[in-house]
Amino acid sequence: MTRHLDESDIRIRPSRRGSRPRTKQRPAHDDAARGFVVGVNRGRYDVLVDGRDVVAMKARELGRASVVVGDDVAVVGDTSGAPGSLARIVRVTPRRTALRRSADDIDAVERVVVANADQLVIVTALADPEPRARMVDRCLVAAYDADMDALLCLTKADLAEPGPFLEQYTPLDVPAVVTRREGETIVGLDEVRDALTGRTSVLIGHSGVGKSTLVNALVPDADRAVGRVNDVTGRGRHTSTSAVALALPGGGWVIDTPGVRSFGLAHVREEDLLAAFADLAEVARECPRGCTHLADAPDCALDDWIASGEAGPRGEARVVSFRRLLAHRSGGDE
Numbered sequence: 001m002t003r004h005l006d007e008s009d010i011r012i013r014p015s016r017r018g019s020r021p022r023t024k025q026r027p028a029h030d031d032a033a034r035g036f037v038v039g040v041n042r043g044r045y046d047v048l049v050d051g052r053d054v055v056a057m058k059a060r061e062l063g064r065a066s067v068v069v070g071d072d073v074a075v076v077g078d079t080s081g082a083p084g085s086l087a088r089i090v091r092v093t094p095r096r097t098a099l100r101r102s103a104d105d106i107d108a109v110e111r112v113v114v115a116n117a118d119q120l121v122i123v124t125a126l127a128d129p130e131p132r133a134r135m136v137d138r139c140l141v142a143a144y145d146a147d148m149d150a151l152l153c154l155t156k157a158d159l160a161e162p163g164p165f166l167e168q169y170t171p172l173d174v175p176a177v178v179t180r181r182e183g184e185t186i187v188g189l190d191e192v193r194d195a196l197t198g199r200t201s202v203l204i205g206h207s208g209v210g211k212s213t214l215v216n217a218l219v220p221d222a223d224r225a226v227g228r229v230n231d232v233t234g235r236g237r238h239t240s241t242s243a244v245a246l247a248l249p250g251g252g253w254v255i256d257t258p259g260v261r262s263f264g265l266a267h268v269r270e271e272d273l274l275a276a277f278a279d280l281a282e283v284a285r286e287c288p289r290g291c292t293h294l295a296d297a298p299d300c301a302l303d304d305w306i307a308s309g310e311a312g313p314r315g316e317a318r319v320v321s322f323r324r325l326l327a328h329r330s331g332g333d334e
């Protein structure tokens with residue numbers, strides 16, 4: 001890993017650059033190591049530093065700033081990773097993406113759940129349990145709000161055809177991978193692996209959809225990847241509800257979110273979601289101020305676009321899908 005510079009580096013660096021040696025009195029931490037947060041456990045952070053699993057706490061100077069799985073951090077102190085050692089996180093690099101949730105659909109105070117992930121993998125069974133379109137929509141909203149890509153992972157195709165369910169997402173261009181069980185093997189894993197390799201992916205899904213089955217197939221030595229998990233499949237796998245990052249053998253990370261089954265989306269504004277649909281955002285520039293862009297919004301430019309025929313069938317389908325997502329921000333998962 002290379003040393004990086006961020007704003008705080010620049011701010012604290014003494015102006016007389018050439019004239020080191022380092023003084024003892026400033027807390028600049030320019031000797032800090034760079035780390036990647038792979039787990040959070042009751043105020044302790046599992047941080048990967050140069051391939052070592054280091055346990056760290058937040059330095060007091062970070063105050064109430066949050067540190068979450070996926071964060072790129074600077075650590076000082078004992079970064080040996082030796083048993084009983086404890087390092088300190090002194091800095092969090094500005095996040096590229098931030099997956100957020102509100103406590104519920106009314107509480108607009110959100111918190112970040114995972115940082116810097118590239119895509120949200122929405123794991124849904126095609127049957128047993130029945131797929132929940134509304135929950136998928138809500139995950140899509142969360143992904144787009146986070147500036148992440150979305151990937152549908154439809155499991156149990158041995159029990160039901162993916163076609164009808166998948167069609168709902170065609171206008172949104174959500175990519176999908178489909179898996180099924182044949183005897184003891186899961187077919188379709190290669191496609192899943194291709195979609196995940198080299199990227200940081202957050203997996204989310206309701207209980208019973210086959211998420212653990214997937215994680216175990218993708219990360220055979222999930223235990224060692226984080227250096228602290230003792231039972232990958234059983235209960236008690238993670239006593240906390242926080243996320244954990246597992247290294248993929250071919251590169252990239254899978255972030256499992258055992259406690260995160262749904263998202264409060266109160267913090268997501270129309271414009272946040274609209275930004276993920278460049279074509280619609282362009283049209284909506286003509287909207288009246290404060291337009292909600294919902295079906296009942298007066299003079300919404302999206303309606304004119306459809307009425308004029310300019311949108312075409314595909315544009316119209318996109319508007320309908322976009323509005324469905326907007327509407328599903330509230331009202332829970334069911």
Ligand SMILES: Nc1nc2c(ncn2[C@@H]2O[C@H](COP(=O)(O)OP(=O)(O)OP(=O)(O)O)[C@@H](O)[C@H]2O)c(=O)[nH]1
Nearest residue numbers: 155156157179180181206207208209210211212213
């Ligand atoms: N028919 C079928 N069953 C599957 C498939 N994938 C997983 N299962 C079964 O579905 C059940 C649930 O799988 P898990 O991997 O435990 O599901 P999970 O989403 O991790 O659920 P929790 O562990 O409760 O969070 C298990 O009995 C699996 O064997 C599949 O592709 N087809």
Ligand SMILES: [Zn+2]
Nearest residue numbers: 287291293300
């Ligand atoms: Zn509008």
